[in-house]
Amino acid sequence: MRYSRSFQVFRMIFRERYREPTLELVLPTMLVANIFLNAYYERSGFQLLGIVLAFVPIISVSETLAFAIGFRNIVYVTGDHIYKGGIISFITTPISRSKIFLYIYISDVIIPLIFWLLTTLAYATMAGISIPPLVLLTFIVGYFFSENIIFTLTLTLRSPGIITLASLFVIGGIFIFGGIGLYYLLLKRSIEELYLLSFMNPYLLWIGQAEGGKFMPIIISGITADALIAIALFVSSFMIFRRLEL
Amino acid sequence: MIIAEGLTKSFGDKEVINVTFRVERGSITGFIGPNGAGKTTTIKIIAGLLRKTRGKVEVMGMDPWNNPRIYERMSVIFTTIYHPQEVRVIEYLKDMGKIYGKDPRDLIEEYKLWPHLNKKLSQLSSGLAQRVQLVAALIKEPELIVADEPTANLDPQARLEFYETVKRLHAKGVTFFISSHILSELEKVVTHVIFINQGKITFEGRLNEALNEDEEVIYLLVDNPEKAIKVLGKGEMEGGYIKVRGKVREVVDKLDDAGVTIINLRRSSLDEVFKKFSSV
Amino acid sequence: MKLSGLIIALGIALLSLALTSINATVTLTNTFTNSYSIYIPGTAIGTLQLSQNATNITTYLLVIHNGEREFVKLPATLYLSPGNWTLMPYNETYYQIVNKVENVTEKTNCGNVTVQKVIKVSVENVTNKLTSPVIVKVNIYRMYLVRDPGLIEVIGISTLIIGIALFVVERFHS
Numbered sequence: 001m002r003y004s005r006s007f008q009v010f011r012m013i014f015r016e017r018y019r020e021p022t023l024e025l026v027l028p029t030m031l032v033a034n035i036f037l038n039a040y041y042e043r044s045g046f047q048l049l050g051i052v053l054a055f056v057p058i059i060s061v062s063e064t065l066a067f068a069i070g071f072r073n074i075v076y077v078t079g080d081h082i083y084k085g086g087i088i089s090f091i092t093t094p095i096s097r098s099k100i101f102l103y104i105y106i107s108d109v110i111i112p113l114i115f116w117l118l119t120t121l122a123y124a125t126m127a128g129i130s131i132p133p134l135v136l137l138t139f140i141v142g143y144f145f146s147e148n149i150i151f152t153l154t155l156t157l158r159s160p161g162i163i164t165l166a167s168l169f170v171i172g173g174i175f176i177f178g179g180i181g182l183y184y185l186l187l188k189r190s191i192e193e194l195y196l197l198s199f200m201n202p203y204l205l206w207i208g209q210a211e212g213g214k215f216m217p218i219i220i221s222g223i224t225a226d227a228l229i230a231i232a233l234f235v236s237s238f239m240i241f242r243r244l245e246l
Numbered sequence: 247m248i249i250a251e252g253l254t255k256s257f258g259d260k261e262v263i264n265v266t267f268r269v270e271r272g273s274i275t276g277f278i279g280p281n282g283a284g285k286t287t288t289i290k291i292i293a294g295l296l297r298k299t300r301g302k303v304e305v306m307g308m309d310p311w312n313n314p315r316i317y318e319r320m321s322v323i324f325t326t327i328y329h330p331q332e333v334r335v336i337e338y339l340k341d342m343g344k345i346y347g348k349d350p351r352d353l354i355e356e357y358k359l360w361p362h363l364n365k366k367l368s369q370l371s372s373g374l375a376q377r378v379q380l381v382a383a384l385i386k387e388p389e390l391i392v393a394d395e396p397t398a399n400l401d402p403q404a405r406l407e408f409y410e411t412v413k414r415l416h417a418k419g420v421t422f423f424i425s426s427h428i429l430s431e432l433e434k435v436v437t438h439v440i441f442i443n444q445g446k447i448t449f450e451g452r453l454n455e456a457l458n459e460d461e462e463v464i465y466l467l468v469d470n471p472e473k474a475i476k477v478l479g480k481g482e483m484e485g486g487y488i489k490v491r492g493k494v495r496e497v498v499d500k501l502d503d504a505g506v507t508i509i510n511l512r513r514s515s516l517d518e519v520f521k522k523f524s525s526v
Numbered sequence: 527m528k529l530s531g532l533i534i535a536l537g538i539a540l541l542s543l544a545l546t547s548i549n550a551t552v553t554l555t556n557t558f559t560n561s562y563s564i565y566i567p568g569t570a571i572g573t574l575q576l577s578q579n580a581t582n583i584t585t586y587l588l589v590i591h592n593g594e595r596e597f598v599k600l601p602a603t604l605y606l607s608p609g610n611w612t613l614m615p616y617n618e619t620y621y622q623i624v625n626k627v628e629n630v631t632e633k634t635n636c637g638n639v640t641v642q643k644v645i646k647v648s649v650e651n652v653t654n655k656l657t658s659p660v661i662v663k664v665n666i667y668r669m670y671l672v673r674d675p676g677l678i679e680v681i682g683i684s685t686l687i688i689g690i691a692l693f694v695v696e697r698f699h700s
Contacts, residue, residue: 003344005345005346008341008344008345009345011341012345015337016332019332020528020531023532024531024532024535027532027535027539028535028536028539029539031536031540032542032543035543038548038569039548041567042570043552045554045664046564046566046567046570077330084328085324085328086328086329086330086331088295088324088328088329089327089329092294093317093345094314094315094318094345094346095314096312096314097312123543126671126678127567127671128567128568128569128608128672128673129567242312243297245290245295245296246296
């Protein structure tokens, strides 16, 4: 059977990122790493708080793994190809730059997210834990937000070392200082300012919500802001890639 | 095949090239110039990897920037393989074959790559890597091959093999646009030359036009150099050779008449032309 | 890309999920006077311990579990099964010593005299409002990772077998 040229190029790009034994290691680990969901759920007395805590990035091994794979793909595969010129081989295939960008983006960013979503939903179904869709959406949007920042930095800065440092500072800064700021504002009960910072770390608001607070509108506004920024970054990455000179 | 008219590329405020030239279909055109002259920039614009700042560039009638259609008919070869280095030779060639719907096995056989198919690209020697790159370039059966310093990392044997392949493909109708520093080997295959210096074209034409001048530099190995210099009234020793500027026929006649035996005569080569057009 | 490795790895993962459980006991303590609800997932194994500090009180609770109603006298221990548990006070019975003034006729030399005396009397009170809070201890002895470990075990073993078979086929073909 002969596949289209586009599919062949996509296969090349995909294989470059998921060489054996990447999937063999990542998928089962992601699936099993969800045991923290049970553990936190049990400790919280089977309440929302347990689910929310289990979904906080870094605490959630599965989410951290998805993010790390996305990061590795963007910085150390795509970034390295741009830095060392390996991408020339893909650019000089008879398919458009737009499609190449799309395939790279799917392989680098979307596929790790699909792995995470599938394993998490499979685990939640097996464990009989129903996860609120908005909790899932919080991570999905946050994931695109941070990976798109890295993608834009990669296409702009090109050097993997510099991108790693810049990404750590930018994303770490947003989440850590955002978290501290939101915690302070939560204690102050300063609702208007909470709206302003909500995009920086909506998990803190989720914890407040699980503890009986009424922060759902703020959480939704944070997720919306994250999504809008992620879309803007995606569009800018696309524009940079189309004009990328090698 | 390639047309560049007022083709300009600037990085920031600095204009790196401003060139006008034409590459004829069916030619092997040598693109010659010193380091930093703008050869790679020009080739990258032709390959669609850099965007022109101004002017016109056409490859097979199309603007190469963001134009995937030209890659159906054009291959680009660099000094090293620009492909992820963890990939094995067989994967690389099979993938290229699948993209263009061609079976690479005949080419693998022809270029004797069977023993190396399971090696990673990073493990290949320079010569082997260049052979693999050439096979990958040939899979699509291109009409035009653009090569940027393809023999820079190769030993003399591999360089000769490369140019033999170029001759063979040229006979089949493939047009070549090759930049190289190793002019003694390039002059054996090129039909046309384009000289570039400091981002400007200094000469464009057939090889014989470049070499054929009224007065050229001649290197003579004679039995009596002192007498030869006296007879010619000019010339200087360079190693064992007399270096003299003039018309070959006249120089030979003068020496014959004076009874000086010419052991060896070397006419001006691309190296001399290179020096001239590169202001060296 | 060979699928067998991935399928074998997933099989092992499923099998480990089926065979593993969290055995550290988790105790959640709460008190209530009005009502108490808790959802117990299918993965949790444990008990519900109900008690009161006051010893002179007899309390009956209405326990609603997945629509079924039952009256329970405290103290009580219930084995948890999956679903929603709601505990509500049904009634509380307690005895109260009250002072009662009674007319007592006493014989004196002057004749019979009626005097009033304060005596302590125990009175039974019944109410449907709790006066003393109920202590609820939810003890989770074991938390399975999956709802149906048997089924997941079967799926895991099947996946493993399919993966191994595929591995053999792939080896044979290469």
